[in-house]
Amino acid sequence: MKKNWDLIVAGGGTSGVAAAISAARQGCKVLIVEKNSFLGGTATGALVTPMMKNITQSGENLTQGIILEVLDRLAKTGNSATFEDGNHGWFNPEMLKCVLDDFCEENNVEILFDTVVLGAEVDNKNITAIKCWNKSGLSEVQAKYYIDATGDADLAALAGVPFESNEHQTMSLRFIMTNVNLDAFARWLEEIDPDSSVTSIDYHNFESILLSTAHTWDNLGWKLRPYFSFAVREGVLKEEEDAAYFQVFSIPGQKNSIAFNCPRISSDKELDPLNAEDVSYAYKQGRKQIRRLVEFCKKYLSGFEEAYVSQIAPQLGVRDSRRINGLYQLTEDDILNAKKVEHPVAKSNYPVDVHAKEKGKNELKHLPPDQYYEIPLESLIPENIENLLVVGRCISTTFKAQASIRIQPNCWSMGEYAGKYVADKIKN
Ligand SMILES: Cc1cc2nc3c(=O)[nH]c(=O)nc-3n(C[C@H](O)[C@H](O)[C@H](O)COP(=O)(O)OP(=O)(O)OC[C@H]3O[C@@H](n4cnc5c(N)ncnc54)[C@H](O)[C@@H]3O)c2cc1C
Numbered sequence: 414m415k416k417n418w419d420l421i422v423a424g425g426g427t428s429g430v431a432a433a434i435s436a437a438r439q440g441c442k443v444l445i446v447e448k449n450s451f452l453g454g455t456a457t458g459a460l461v462t463p464m465m466k467n468i469t470q471s472g473e474n475l476t477q478g479i480i481l482e483v484l485d486r487l488a489k490t491g492n493s494a495t496f497e498d499g500n501h502g503w504f505n506p507e508m509l510k511c512v513l514d515d516f517c518e519e520n521n522v523e524i525l526f527d528t529v530v531l532g533a534e535v536d537n538k539n540i541t542a543i544k545c546w547n548k549s550g551l552s553e554v555q556a557k558y559y560i561d562a563t564g565d566a567d568l569a570a571l572a573g574v575p576f577e578s579n580e581h582q583t584m585s586l587r588f589i590m591t592n593v594n595l596d597a598f599a600r601w602l603e604e605i606d607p608d609s610s611v612t613s614i615d616y617h618n619f620e621s622i623l624l625s626t627a628h629t630w631d632n633l634g635w636k637l638r639p640y641f642s643f644a645v646r647e648g649v650l651k652e653e654e655d656a657a658y659f660q661v662f663s664i665p666g667q668k669n670s671i672a673f674n675c676p677r678i679s680s681d682k683e684l685d686p687l688n689a690e691d692v693s694y695a696y697k698q699g700r701k702q703i704r705r706l707v708e709f710c711k712k713y714l715s716g717f718e719e720a721y722v723s724q725i726a727p728q729l730g731v732r733d734s735r736r737i738n739g740l741y742q743l744t745e746d747d748i749l750n751a752k753k754v755e756h757p758v759a760k761s762n763y764p765v766d767v768h769a770k771e772k773g774k775n776e777l778k779h780l781p782p783d784q785y786y787e788i789p790l791e792s793l794i795p796e797n798i799e800n801l802l803v804v805g806r807c808i809s810t811t812f813k814a815q816a817s818i819r820i821q822p823n824c825w826s827m828g829e830y831a832g833k834y835v836a837d838k839i840k841n
Contacts, residue, residue, distance in 0.1 A: 418444045418556035419839050420832070421543060423530045426454015427821050428805035428828035429562030430513050431479050435832025437520040441839060443832075444554060445522060446545055448529045449728065452513035454564060456821055457506045458728030460587040462672055463662055464502025467761055467822040470783045472499065475760040476822035478829045479516075486512050492666035496623050497615040502822065503623055505666035507724075530563065533572040539800045540572050558835045559801045562828060565687065566735040566807035574795040574803075576735040580812045582768045583658075583677040584686060585730040586699025590710065591670045591723035595622050595663060598671075598716030602626055606636040621668060627660040630772055640713040649709050654679035655702055658768065670723065676702035677768065686731040695729055732768060732806075732819060739809025741791035748786045748817050749778060757787035759818075759826035767816045776816070788818055793831055802831045 422433045425447035437443045445452070455461045467475045484501050487493035492505040492512075517524060525547065532544030534553075542553040561568035566576055599614050599622050606612040606626070611634065615623040628637040630652070635641075637659070644650040660674040678684060678699050684691040703725060710717040745765055746752075762785040767776040780786065792809040793802045803809075804827040806819040 424563035431828030439836030601715035745813035751784035
């Protein structure tokens, strides 16, 4: 692997793949170092589907570029679809893994899977090599430029970039149930929520139904409330642990399956996504909660009678961990005031969306109607390393601002911009 790389991307997840393809298309020799056995990160490993809608009320799609090509490719085999609200980001996480392999191969991006970045050598404000571990042993790889797309800013932290990691949203462990009678589930949801107040159903075509519904422990008129109450009373669910947050989506290309954006990991103490013991607890606790939710669905929800768990995410759903100190720290005010910047790397109108541990503390703060904000390049540039950019959910923001920028469309845009930026730097 001793090659003269132009760019090494640490982490081949949502933003990392975009960065790698974008730089490679500008002629760079690019290597992705990825700890999983597949690309896609949270979108595939944590089973986070669909992408959040990032379209203005007047219909402007704020996310452009490589992700649209990826979704188009998936759509050709029925593995992505556009919801009736215009969100084209409904996709099959399992097949996304394969399509991302193809995109990297077609663009000559090399990948080292099952390889962890665990060190960085720094000289005079520049990374000179990164240390990796895989089954071949310890090794060093070198490039002119580095992009940290690990979600946790691992490479930046190893290189001595200061960061904040003082507050965290709840973590989740997502899963999929299969052999759901989707048609029966959709008709039943229509019966209990005839005004579609908390349910969205798109009878997309004869083959697939795109649907979503939710429930939380906050009293917001959830139509599933009586079913959660029965289940808690009958001892199937625990109110505090299992009724706090429940959200489901159907999946294009997985005809009879439902993806769960839950359970949120319940714990008496604050869990730190950077603490190995807390993370290990979270996997075990998540799998306990999943078994209760499965029993709940089979017993109380129409259409789930014969359903079974087909996948539990191999990767924990971590909403936030480190946020680097960059040249500019994006704030909640910037977002809610729809700030525009000189070098925008992404445009978004996603609200400040905090999944809090305590009841009544969830937040969902929207931008003014038809407005969007821009993420500045300066939030991707660490304050003390010159040949490193950071992309994805760990860029330089406050805790509240991160609760908006973290969605997949933004991560794709940041990665794509960063890849092109690095290529331009290398050429000039
Ligand atoms: C439970 C949950 C629900 C969400 N719901 C939605 C939603 O509905 N829609 C939406 O658009 N967004 C949603 N999000 C947000 C969004 O999915 C993530 O914020 C986004 O995918 C993060 O992208 P990223 O590129 O920063 O990191 P990731 O996609 O996580 O990529 C990081 C990659 O780096 C690799 N890596 C990490 N450390 C190392 C290391 N040391 N060495 C080598 N490789 C490493 C990882 O294996 C991974 O592949 C959700 C997130 C969570 C957790």
